[in-house]
Every structure is written in structure tokens, then in C-alpha cells.
Amino acid sequence: MKTTASFLLLWISTLLTGASLSAQSANELRFSIHSFPKTFDPVLVDDDASETIRYLTGGVLIRINRESQRLEPELATGWKLSRDGRTITFTLRDGLRFSDGTGFGVADVAYTMNHLMDADLHSPTGDAFRVGEGKIAVKVLTANQVAITFPAAVVGLERLFDQVAIMSQSSPRKEMAVLGPYMVDEAKPGAVIVLKRNPNYWKVDSAGHHLPYISAIRLDVQPNRDLELIRFLRGEIHFINSLDAEYFEKVKAENPAAARNAGTSLDSEQMWFNQVPTAPLPAYKKIWFGSKSFRRAVSEAINRNDLARVVFRGHAQPAIGPFSPANQFWFNTALRPHPYDPTSARARLAAEGFYWRDGALYDSSGNRVEFSVVTNAGNRYREQMATLIQQDLSDVGIKLNVVTLDFPSLIERITRSFNYEACLLGLVNVDLDPNSEMNVWLSSAENHQWNPRQTSPATDWEADIDRLMRAQASSLDDRRRKQLFDQVQAIVWDQEPFLYLVNKDALAAIRPELHNVQPVVFRPQVYWNIEWLTLNAVVATRQ
Amino acid sequence: MANARRWLTKTLLGMLLTTLIGGFAGAMLVRFAPGYGVDERELDVRLSTKTITAIRRENAQQHNLALFYMHYLAATMHGDLGYSMALGRPVRELLSERLPETLTTVGVGLGFAWSLGLGLATAVVLSRDSSIDALASILAGILLCLPTAILALWFFLAHASTRLALGVIVFPKIFRYSRNFLLEARSESYVIAARAKGLSEIHIFLGHILPACAARLVSLGAVSVSLALSAAIPVEVICGLPGIGQLAWQAAMARDLCLLVNLTMVITAITVVVNSAPELLKKGACA
Numbered sequence: 001m002k003t004t005a006s007f008l009l010l011w012i013s014t015l016l017t018g019a020s021l022s023a024q025s026a027n028e029l030r031f032s033i034h035s036f037p038k039t040f041d042p043v044l045v046d047d048d049a050s051e052t053i054r055y056l057t058g059g060v061l062i063r064i065n066r067e068s069q070r071l072e073p074e075l076a077t078g079w080k081l082s083r084d085g086r087t088i089t090f091t092l093r094d095g096l097r098f099s100d101g102t103g104f105g106v107a108d109v110a111y112t113m114n115h116l117m118d119a120d121l122h123s124p125t126g127d128a129f130r131v132g133e134g135k136i137a138v139k140v141l142t143a144n145q146v147a148i149t150f151p152a153a154v155v156g157l158e159r160l161f162d163q164v165a166i167m168s169q170s171s172p173r174k175e176m177a178v179l180g181p182y183m184v185d186e187a188k189p190g191a192v193i194v195l196k197r198n199p200n201y202w203k204v205d206s207a208g209h210h211l212p213y214i215s216a217i218r219l220d221v222q223p224n225r226d227l228e229l230i231r232f233l234r235g236e237i238h239f240i241n242s243l244d245a246e247y248f249e250k251v252k253a254e255n256p257a258a259a260r261n262a263g264t265s266l267d268s269e270q271m272w273f274n275q276v277p278t279a280p281l282p283a284y285k286k287i288w289f290g291s292k293s294f295r296r297a298v299s300e301a302i303n304r305n306d307l308a309r310v311v312f313r314g315h316a317q318p319a320i321g322p323f324s325p326a327n328q329f330w331f332n333t334a335l336r337p338h339p340y341d342p343t344s345a346r347a348r349l350a351a352e353g354f355y356w357r358d359g360a361l362y363d364s365s366g367n368r369v370e371f372s373v374v375t376n377a378g379n380r381y382r383e384q385m386a387t388l389i390q391q392d393l394s395d396v397g398i399k400l401n402v403v404t405l406d407f408p409s410l411i412e413r414i415t416r417s418f419n420y421e422a423c424l425l426g427l428v429n430v431d432l433d434p435n436s437e438m439n440v441w442l443s444s445a446e447n448h449q450w451n452p453r454q455t456s457p458a459t460d461w462e463a464d465i466d467r468l469m470r471a472q473a474s475s476l477d478d479r480r481r482k483q484l485f486d487q488v489q490a491i492v493w494d495q496e497p498f499l500y501l502v503n504k505d506a507l508a509a510i511r512p513e514l515h516n517v518q519p520v521v522f523r524p525q526v527y528w529n530i531e532w533l534t535l536n537a538v539v540a541t542r543q
Numbered sequence: 544m545a546n547a548r549r550w551l552t553k554t555l556l557g558m559l560l561t562t563l564i565g566g567f568a569g570a571m572l573v574r575f576a577p578g579y580g581v582d583e584r585e586l587d588v589r590l591s592t593k594t595i596t597a598i599r600r601e602n603a604q605q606h607n608l609a610l611f612y613m614h615y616l617a618a619t620m621h622g623d624l625g626y627s628m629a630l631g632r633p634v635r636e637l638l639s640e641r642l643p644e645t646l647t648t649v650g651v652g653l654g655f656a657w658s659l660g661l662g663l664a665t666a667v668v669l670s671r672d673s674s675i676d677a678l679a680s681i682l683a684g685i686l687l688c689l690p691t692a693i694l695a696l697w698f699f700l701a702h703a704s705t706r707l708a709l710g711v712i713v714f715p716k717i718f719r720y721s722r723n724f725l726l727e728a729r730s731e732s733y734v735i736a737a738r739a740k741g742l743s744e745i746h747i748f749l750g751h752i753l754p755a756c757a758a759r760l761v762s763l764g765a766v767s768v769s770l771a772l773s774a775a776i777p778v779e780v781i782c783g784l785p786g787i788g789q790l791a792w793q794a795a796m797a798r799d800l801c802l803l804v805n806l807t808m809v810i811t812a813i814t815v816v817v818n819s820a821p822e823l824l825k826k827g828a829c830a
Contacts, residue, residue: 035793036785038631046584122594124584130591189640190785222783227699408578408798415585430589439588446595447588 027215027535029514030237031527032222036190041175042165043116043123049221055524056195056217058165059179061090061109062158066520066528069328069432071158075104075166075179085153085476092144097200098168098177106146110138111169113148125163128436129154155473155481156433181212181531193219203531213534229509238514238535241526243507244381245312251509258509261315262519264326265506266429268319269307269385271373271422271499275451277458279418284367289421293348295496299338300345301396302389308502311384315507319500321489322440326503326521327432330482332489338496345396361397370399371421374413377404382424385501389424414449423449424501430523434472434485441469441488450497461495550826558819562812567612569807570800574608579798582628602628605800615804624805629797634805637790642809645786648779649771652709656767659710660717661760668725668752669744679722683715691774695781705782712774713767720763721756728755761821768817772810 037050042058045051061076073079076090096104116126117136129136134151141147154160171177176184181203182195195217203211220237222228229247231237233254243251252259273289274281281289288294304318317324318337325331353364361369373389375382386402393400405413413420430436439445443454443462457463465488472484492498506521516532519525527533573579580602585595605611615625624634663679686694691712698708728734734751742750779788787806794802 036630044631046587119593122590122597124587124589124594127591127594128589130593188785189637190644190789220783221785223789224781224783226696227781227783230700406578406796407583408576408581408796410578411581411583411585412578415581427588437588439590439592444592446590446592447586 028218029214029216029533029535030218030220031239031241032228032231032237033193033219034221034223034225034228036221037193040184040187042167043112043121043125046124052219052524053184053193053195054163054165055180056182056527056530057178057180057184057198059096059104060162060164061092061166062161064159064162064432064522066522066524067518069522071162079158081157081476085155085157086151087147087149088157089141089145089147092146093202094144096179096202098171098179099183099198099200100168100171100173100177101200102168102171102177104166104168104179106140106142106144107169108166109146109148110140112164112167113138115167116164125160128160128163128431129157153474153476155435155476159431159433182217185216191221193221195219201531205532211531213532213536214530232509232511235511238511239517239526240509241524243509245315245504245507248315248507248509249313255512257512260508260510260517260519262506262508262521262525264317264324264503265521266324266326266432266503267426268322268324268429268503269382269424269426269501270319271389271424271501272450272497273371273422274414274418274420275458275497276418277451279420281421282367284363284365285371285421288363288369288371291352292495293352295499296338297345297348297352297396298393298398299496299499300341300348301398302392302499302501303340304337304501305340306392307385307388310388311381312502312504315505316502317505319503321493321500322437322498323429323434323489324503326506327429329478330432330434330485332486332493334486335489335493338493342392342396349396356397359397360399368399369397370401372401372403373422373424374403374405374410374420375424376407376410378406382426386424415446415452432522434469434481434488438469438473441465461491465491547826551823554819554823558812558815561815562808563616565811566804566808570608570612570615570804573795573798573800573803574605574611576798579800580606581798583797611800612804615801625801627794627799627802629793629799629802634802637802638787638805638809641785641787641790644784645772645775645779645788648706648709648775648784648786648788649768651704651706652713652774652778653767653771655707655710656713656717656771657764660714661721663718664722664725665748667722668729669748676722679718683718686711687715691777692781695778699782705778705784708782709771709774709778712778713770716770717763717767721760724756724759724763725752728752731755758821758825761824765817765821769814772813 033049033052035047035049037053038047039045039050040053042054045054059075061074062079063072063074064070065072075093075096077093078091080089082088090109092104092106092109098104113136116123117129118126129150131150131154132152136151137149139147139149166179167175168177178198181198181201183198184193185196186194197212197215201211205211222231225244225247228237228240229250232240232251248259273295275286275289277286279286308314308316308318320335320337321332323331349361354369355362363369373386375386383402383404390400390402414423439447442448443451443457443466446452448454451458454462457466468484468488472481475481475484506519506525508519508526510517510519510526513535515534515537516529517526518529520528522528582598582602584590584598618625622635624638626632627634627637630637667676667679694711695705695708698705729752734747737747737751775786776788776791778784779786780792783789787809790802791806794806
């Protein structure tokens with residue numbers, strides 16, 4: 001009996017402890033991704049995890065320096081844009097090889113571009129290059145020069161190549177043959193991906209040492225953010241790339257040096273009213289939502305500073321418009337956040353014929369001003385923001401109901417049935433150039449959320465935005481484009497189709513043993529300079 | 544013999560029909576759930592109108608439920624389980640990668656649950672000590688009250704194997720039922736007679752009590768597999784275990800019809816087979 005009991009105890013203790021311990025290499029960087037990548041094909045990337053793999057393994061012709069936001073040569077030593085903006089000519093670096101030893105040359109660039117622009121693939125990266133009707137033409141000029149011609153001028157063309165990982169035309173390993181600092185060594189679906197150093201990576205440091213410094217990266221698939229934080233605090237992972245404000249405070253309390261705030265990010269949280277004419281809403285509500293004064297009054301009744309202070313623990317700033325000040329070139333510096341001013345909000349509403357009875361607001365037809373805002377369930381920050389907005393609006397007599405929906409149901413409402421009154425969501429800015437937001441600002445666009453797919457602009461100011469956006473998209477002069485987009489930002493600020501609420505800070509948690517880290521606001525915030533990161537303090541001092 | 548064969552055929556047909564109905568019920572639930580047929584990618588501002596239209600067209604292909612199910616069954620006959628829209632991979636690949644993980648989790652969890660549950664129930668019966676019974680019952684009661692998510696998180700925080708969380712979730716039910724079965728058998732007259740004849744407690748337990756409960760314990764075993772499978776979904780989601788539980792969650796969140804139908808059928812088939820096993824064994828023994 002005693003022997004059986006001892007055996008049972010031993011078995012239980014083995015089970016309890018055995019699985020949590022795993023061998024970890026000293027020069028292995030570990031962090032979490034929140035889902036398994038949908039693809040390893042760089043052309044088909046449309047999710048965060050695949051984007052991470054593409055960034056770490058893909059070699060690109062031009063890279064945007066995430067810190068300076070300027071372009072830097074990578075596989076191309078130089079490039080030249082034609083005067084009409086349709087043709088870009090690259091001069092390639094000589095003697096480079098893919099991770100499997102296959103040589104790199106102009107044929108690979110041609111192959112990648114043709115694969116990228118294959119209309120049947122519906123590549124999100126390829127879509128950014130798609131202008132006008134017709135196909136691209138790739139012409140090999142010399143052994144190391146290649147010219148790519150588009151059917152029409154593509155504004156901000158060079159920047160788009162930051163997302164184009166060059167694939168090998170001849171390698172039998174297809175997309176697994178890469179030119180970036182790392183290559184996929186092992187992939188256990190749903191669980192882990194291990195990357196190892198690409199032996200043929202071309203970069204060296206000033207002392208002639210081959211980059212990258214870190215020999216392997218282990219990416220654990222961890223969908224649960226709470227467990228990710230616990231693993232960070234235990235020292236099982238080296239960093240968390242994007243951290244919520246509450247978790248940031250926890251990290252700061254445990255280890256102040258590990259909590260890193262890179263400043264205001266490019267992402268925004270915003271609210272909008274449903275202005276779709278065919279939406280199944282009462283006519284009087286459509287009148288409210290279509291009224292600039294009503295939208296401005298609601299905006300002025302919201303205390304954005306409180307949202308930033310209470311919901312984001314001070315790690316956010318009141319938002320101004322489509323781009324945050326972090327977008328150094330394109331942000332319109334003349335604009336300021338809408339002030340919290342309930343008195344002005346009341347005045348605007350009164351001027352529109354609204355009136356108050358027993359503290360509640362009514363429109364000129366006697367309808368009680370009450371509407372609901374939908375947001376995605378499980379996002380506690382949005383739920384908290386909605387609650388604070390509910391309180392703010394009650395101060396001016398508006399009754400706000402908060403409805404949380406799971407994401408597919410929410411998307412169905414805002415894109416198909418239009419059975420909603422207001423929506424609170426966030427926008428992730430993955431590109432600095434306003435051209436990437438054509439699908440938001442054109443009145444005919446799918447993502448013109450407040451009233452998508454218009455056959456002709458419903459309002460004069462939307463017609464103005466259409467005109468300005470098209471004008472900036474057809475100009476190759478960045479200064480001229482900036483002037484035009486400044487006007488778009490000013491119209492959006494004035495009309496408030498989106499009530500921009502806050503821009504969150506780019507927060508990260510980084511363990512002290514990881515050196516050379518310079519977190520930035522642009523994705524990927526922590527590992528943008530992956531080649532230079534090191535777990536070795538001696539190597540770090542070489543920089 | 545002919546009767547037995549007829550019975551077996553009938554049982555197998557019943558199992559197949561239940562699995563097919565289970566799959567269809569799963570498909571129906573997904574098809575008519577709010578948010579079916581939409582794709583998160585539609586909110587990606589980088590995508591052109593053409594691409595968004597193509598995505599919508601792709602999703603609209605599965606709108607006719609009866610047609611989808613017929614095509615699905617026809618393809619299944621040829622070994623094609625379809626394609627997961629959300630994960631962008633063939634369902635067959637996903638199942639072959641994820642099923643072993645869940646089977647391991649369920650196996651380890653059930654092993655732990657049965658060792659602990661039946662072990663404690665045996666200790667209660669053999670010791671005839673009311674304090675052991677009280678302590679074991681309180682432990683089972685507490686664990687029964689704790690939500691699955693809390694237990695799974697606790698195991699993670701304690702650096703313990705999260706597979707054991709599943710065992711702890713199933714343990715209280717195994718303990719309670721097996722304790723009751725064993726105590727009931729212990730009070731049977733032939734057990735009292737055996738004790739009066741001076742047989743040792745171990746002999747009585749192995750020779751009289753356990754055989755008397757065997758059939759009911761086998762049935763409990765079948766039920767425990769179903770319990771473990773349903774508990775595997777929250778445990779895998781919370782602890783990040785890459786099994787079919789996590790896959791089912793992802794499929795439900797993305798309204799991935801094809802993947803969910805396959806998962807429903809797999810889980811239904813396992814449940815039906817396991818629950819029919821005691822009867823099959825009994826019939827087999829009789830034959």
C-alpha cells in the first residue's frame with residue numbers, strides 16, 4: 001500500500017513539474033505571438049503573426065527605418081524613380097544568397113513582383129501597388145539592374161517596397177528560402193515556431209562580425225495576454241511588443257526598468273455615427289447623426305483627457321485626427337484636440353432646436369435623445385471608454401446605451417445590415433502614407449465606415465475629401481501632397497465623421513538581459529532592429 | 544450469432560447517423576449565428592474593393608446549408624475534409640496536427656482524474672474511516688464548485704502541467720460516483736458474509752466489491768471521456784494548448800463553417816463510440 005502511494009505521489013509530482021521545464025538556449029530570443037501564422041508566403045501575409053515572420057525572415061529591397069522613418073537601402077544598393085512616377089529602377093547588391101544557398105539576382109525580383117501582382121491571389125501587399133488598369137512590366141536591364149513599370153503613377157512607391165520580401169525564383173524550398181536575418185527552422189502548428197540565424201545573411205557589423213547577433217528566436221503561440229504577461233514576469237520570454245496600459249503598470253511596479261514607453265503611437269480609438277441612408281434606424285435619429293452640430297456637440301461633451309487618464313492610466317493622448325503626431329511628416333500640426341466643453345456642447349444643441357426637460361435632452365420633434373454604441377466584446381478598454389462616454393453624455397442629457405458584440409457580429413452590423421447607431425472601434429495604422437487610407441476616405445470606399453459605398457458623395461464636404469484625396473494620390477510632389485492632406489485633416493476635424501478619442505502610447509515590456517533595444521512607435525516596435533539585438537552584454541558594448 | 548451481427552450493424556448505423564446529425568446540427572448553428580459569412584479582413588484598409596468583393600464572394604459560397612453539407616459529405620467520401628477559411632489550411636491537416644495534442648491532454652487528464660478519484664474512493668471504502676471520507680468529499684466539493692478557467696489558470700501559475708487541470712476538473716465526478724458505487728457494494732449481504740468468514744479487506748475489495756461495480760465503473764469511464772473532451776476546450780484556450788479544443792474556439796469565433804462541422808463530427812463520433820463501448824463490450828462478452 002505504501003509502495004503504491006509513493007509511486008502515485010512520484011507520478012503526480014513528475015506530471016506537475018515535468019512539463020513546465022524546457023531546455024532554453026543562452027543565445028535564444030523568446031517572445032510570444034498571439035496566433036499561429038496563416039501563411040509563410042510573404043505575398044499572402046494578412047495577419048500579425050505572418051507579418052512577424054515576414055519581418056524576421058524576409059529580405060527587402062528598401063527598408064523604412066522605424067526610428068527615423070526614412071528609407072534605407074537593403075538588397076538594393078540604390079533606386080531611381082522615373083519622372084512620371086510609373087517606373088522604379090533598382091540596382092541590386094552583388095553576391096547575395098538565399099538561406100538555402102541559391103543565388104539572388106534580378107530574376108528573383110521579377111518573379112516576386114509578378115507573384116505579388118497576381119490578381120487571383122488578392123495579396124494585401126500587392127493591393128497597395130494596384131493603380132489603374134493594366135499589368136506591371138518588369139524589365140531586366142543588366143545583371144544587377146531591374147526596372148518595374150506600373151500602369152499608372154504610384155505615390156509613395158518606394159515606401160511600399162518595405163513590405164515586399166523577395167522570393168527565390170529557382171529554389172526548391174520556395175518561400176522557405178529567405179534573404180532576411182532569420183529562417184524558419186521548426187514550426188509546430190498552433191504551438192511554436194523556431195527561427196535560426198540565416199547563415200547567408202549579408203550584413204556585418206563595424207568589426208566584421210556577421211549579423212544577427214542572436215542565433216535563434218523562439219516564438220511561442222500564446223493567444224492569452226494574461227499568460228503572456230505572467231511568462232514575461234517569470235523571465236520565460238524576453239519582451240512583449242505591444243502592452244496594454246494596465247499590464248504596463250504591473251510591469252512597472254515589479255521592474256521599472258523593464259517598462260518602456262516609446263511615446264504616442266500611430267493607432268487611434270474612435271467613435272462614429274451611422275449615416276447610412278438605408279440603415280434600419282428611425283428617421284429622426286438619421287437627422288441627428290447627419291448633423292454636424294450634433295456630432296460636434298457629442299464630441300465636445302466627451303472628456304478625452306479623462307479617457308486617457310482613467311482608462312489608459314495616463315498612457316494615451318487626446319486624439320486629433322486620422323494621423324497622430326507620431327506621424328512626423330503627414331500630421332497636420334495646425335490642429336488641436338477638440339476641447340472638453342459641455343457648455344459649448346449645450347449651446348450647439350440648443351441652436352439646433354434641442355431642448356431639456358427634467359435634465360433629459362429632446363429634439364425639436366420631442367424625441368428623447370438616446371442612442372446605443374456598439375463595440376467589440378472582451379476589449380475592456382473600449383468597454384471602459386464607452387462607460388465613461390456614457391457618463392459624460394448624461395451630463396448633457398443624452399442617454400447612451402453600451403452594447404458589446406463579438407467581432408463577427410459587429411462586422412456584420414457595420415458592413416452589411418447597418419443595424420447600429422454608433423460604433424466605437426480602433427484603427428491600426430500600418431503605413432505612414434495617407435495613400436494607404438484611400439479605402440477610408442473616398443466616399444465610394446468599403447471602409448468609409450459612417451456611410452460606405454456611396455455612388456456619389458452624400459455631402460459637399462465628402463466630395464471635397466474625395467477631390468483632395470484623389471489629387472494627393474496623383475501628385476508626386478510630397479510637399480504638395482502634404483498640403484492637400486492637411487486640408488483633408490482639417491475637414492475631418494471640422495465635420496467629425498469620426499470622433500477621434502485617444503491615441504494610445506506604444507508600450508512595451510523588455511527584460512534587462514536584452515540589449516540594443518530602441519523601442520519605437522512604428523511596428524514592429526521592439527524588434528525593428530532585430531539584427532542588432534543581443535543577449536550578450538559584451539557584444540552590446542561593441543555598438 | 545446472426546442476432547448479434549444484426550445488433551452490431553444496427554448499433555454501428557445508429558452511431559453513424561448520430562455523427563451525421565451532430566455534424567449537420569453544428570453546421571446549422573454556425574450558419575445561422577450572427578456574423579456568419581463576414582471576414583475580419585474586410586476592415587483591412589489596405590485591401591482594394593476588388594479584393595474585399597472576392598473575399599465576400601468566397602464566403603458566400605457556403606451560404607446554402609443543405610448544398611454545403613451535401614458537397615461536404617461527398618468530398619468526405621474521397622478523403623477531402625474541406626478547407627478552413629479562417630486558418631487558410633486544409634481541415635485534414637489541421638485535425639491531424641491538433642488531434643494528438645487533445646488526445647494526450649485528455650489521456651493524461653483522465654489518468655490523473657481516475658488515479659485520484661478511484662484511489663480516494665478505494666481509500667474511503669478500505670479504511671472505513673469517516674474522516675478520510677469527509678476530507679475527500681470536501682476536496683471534491685470544492686473542486687466541483689471552482690470554474691474550469693480558474694483551475695486552468697491556477698495550474699499555469701503554479702508551474703504545473705496544465706494537462707492536469709483537466710484531471711482536476713473531472714476528478715470530483717469520478718470520485719463521487721465511484722465512492723457511491725463502492726460503498727453500495729460494500730453494504731451488500733454477500734460482502735458482509737465474506738467479512739464474517741474472516742476474508743481480508745483487500746480480498747473482499749478485489750474479489751467481491753470491485754467486480755460488483757465493474758459494469759457501472761466502465762459506464763462512468765465512458766461518461767468521463769465526454770466530460771474530459773468538453774473540459775478540454777476551455778483548458779486548451781486558457782492555457783494555450785494547441786489541440787482541437789483551441790481550434791474549436793478559433794473556428795467558432797471566426798464562424799468557420801467547414802472546420803466547425805468537422806470538429807463537431809469528430810467530437811460526436813468519439814462521444815458516441817465511447818458511450819457505446821460498454822454496451823459493445825457487454826454484448827461481446829455474452830456472445
